[in-house]
Amino acid sequence: MKTENWAIVASVLAGLSLAGFFAAPSLIGGPPRDQETLCPKTGPVGHTLILVDKSDPWSQVQAGRLRALVKQIGETLPADRMLSIYVFNDVFEPGFPALISLCNPGRTVSELIGNPRREYVRWVEKFGRPLDEALTVLTQPGKGNQSPILEAVGDVVSRRENRVATGERRLLLVSDMLQNSGQFTVFGNAAGARDPERLRRLVDKVWREAGAGAWTLGIHQVQGVYEPARLEQAAALWKDAFRKLDIAVDWDRL
Numbered sequence: 272m273k274t275e276n277w278a279i280v281a282s283v284l285a286g287l288s289l290a291g292f293f294a295a296p297s298l299i300g301g302p303p304r305d306q307e308t309l310c311p312k313t314g315p316v317g318h319t320l321i322l323v324d325k326s327d328p329w330s331q332v333q334a335g336r337l338r339a340l341v342k343q344i345g346e347t348l349p350a351d352r353m354l355s356i357y358v359f360n361d362v363f364e365p366g367f368p369a370l371i372s373l374c375n376p377g378r379t380v381s382e383l384i385g386n387p388r389r390e391y392v393r394w395v396e397k398f399g400r401p402l403d404e405a406l407t408v409l410t411q412p413g414k415g416n417q418s419p420i421l422e423a424v425g426d427v428v429s430r431r432e433n434r435v436a437t438g439e440r441r442l443l444l445v446s447d448m449l450q451n452s453g454q455f456t457v458f459g460n461a462a463g464a465r466d467p468e469r470l471r472r473l474v475d476k477v478w479r480e481a482g483a484g485a486w487t488l489g490i491h492q493v494q495g496v497y498e499p500a501r502l503e504q505a506a507a508l509w510k511d512a513f514r515k516l517d518i519a520v521d522w523d524r525l
Contacts, residue, residue, distance in 0.1 A: 304374075304376060306393075308353070308372060308373055308374055309373050309374045309375075309376050309393060309394055309397070310351070310353060310373075310374035311351055311374070314435060314436050314437070315351060315352060315353035315374050315435045315438065316349070316350075316351040316352055316435070316437050316438040317349065317351075317352040317353070317435060317437070317438025317439045317440065317441075318352065318353045318354075318355065318433060318434075318435045318438070318439075318440045318441070319344060319348065319352060319353070319354050319355070319441045319443065320354075320355045320356075320357065320427060320428075320433060320440070320441070320442050320443070320486075321341060321344070321354075321355070321356045321357070321443045321445065322357050322358075322359070322423060322424065322427055322442065322443070322444050322445065322446075323337070323356070323357065323358045323359075323409050323445045323446075324359060324418065324420060324423070324444070324445060324446030324447065324493070325358050325359065325360045325409070326359070326360050326361040326415045326417065326418040326419075326451075327415075327418065327447055327449065327493075327495050327496065327497075328495060328496055329410070329493055329495055329496075330494070330495075330496075333493050333494060333495070333525050334409075334410030334411070335410070336525050337406070337409060337410055337445060337491075337493075337525060338406045338409075338410055340445075340491065340525070341356065341406060341409070342406075344443075345375075348375045349375065349377075350375055350376065350377025351374055351375065351376070351377060352374060352375055352438065353372065353373065353374045353435065354371065354372075354373060354374075354375070355369045355371065355372040355427075355433065356369060356370045356371045356372075356405060356409070357369050357370065357423075357427050358370060358408065358409060359419065359423040360415055361415020361416055361417040361418065361419075362415065362417070363417070363419040363422050363423060363426075363452075365426050366426070366430075367423075367426070370405040370408065370409075371405055372432075373394065373397055374394075375394055376391050376393075376394050377391070416451070417451055417452055418446075418447075418449055418450055418451040418452065419450075419451075419452040420444070420446055420448065420450045420452075421450060421452070421454060421455065421473055421474065421477055422452060422454070424442070424444065424477055424481070424483060425477040425480070425481035425483070426481075427442075428442060428477075428481050428482055428483045428485075428486055429480075429481040429482055434482075439487060440485055440486040440487070441486060441487045441488075441489065442483070442486040442487070442488050442489070443489045443490075443491065444488070444489070444490045444491070445491045445493060445525060446490070446491075446492065446493060447492060447493045447494070447495040447497065447502060447505070448490065448492050448502070448505045448506060448509055449495075449497065449501070449502070449505050450470075450505070454473050455469055455470050455473050457501075457504065457505045457508065465504070465508065467508055467511055467512065470508055470509070470512045471511075471512040471515055471516065474509075474512045474513070474516060474518070475516055478516065478518060484518075487519070488513075488518065488519070488520045488521070489520070489521040489522075490509075490520055490521070490522045490523075491523055491524070491525040492506060492522065492523070492524050492525065493524075493525045494524060494525070506522070510522065
């Protein structure tokens with residue numbers, strides 16, 4: 272009886288070893304990936320999109336906070352999730368390119384044997400050094416007469432390449448929120464300036480027509496060089512529009 276029991280145990284162990292042998296390549300190598308984006312060929316699982324408004328100057332303190340924010344997001348990005356970073360300035364050009372658009376391939380058991388898989392090494396290379404270079408650009412905003420915030424939001428969220436079939440879509444907008452364009456402005460005394468109803472209609476249009484409603488929204492309001500009263504007035508306008516449209520938003524200051 273003991274001999275038979277040991278034979279069963281040995282058979283089970285052999286089966287497990289064989290299963291491990293065949294499973295090991297997938298655990299070490301991971302799923303097939305696009306070599307440019309490092310995303311699974313089946314598509315990303317979720318998307319975090321950071322949209323940065325460079326139309327007005329920031330202080331060095333705020334630039335440092337942006338750097339810390341982006342690095343923290345990158346370091347905690349879940350496996351197979353896409354991270355994209357876009358920057359717009361006062362001259363709005365539809366289809367403006369991303370600074371970075373990559374998936375985190377994730378760590379695997381291969382690291383336990385001192386052999387990080389090729390995709391993870393490429394993630395570190397493509398995300399690490401280029402991110403530092405991108406942050407240098409991000410933290411040196413220019414100054415212009417326009418600030419097309421709504422236009423930029425509508426452009427990036429409506430793009431086919433930014434859609435994902437599964438997982439959360441999260442939009443993080445980094446801006447002083449001082450919209451200034453032909454559609455709406457928080458400056459001056461022109462018709463429609465600081466008109467809450469006009470802003471509400473424009474936000475509603477972007478959320479419905481561009482598909483922004485599929486994204487969860489976080490806003491990091493940059494304090495910039497403007498007086499606090501102006502920034503608070505703009506924040507109140509935006510928050511009122513989001514509230515009336517039942518759009519949830521996490522709002523804080525950068």
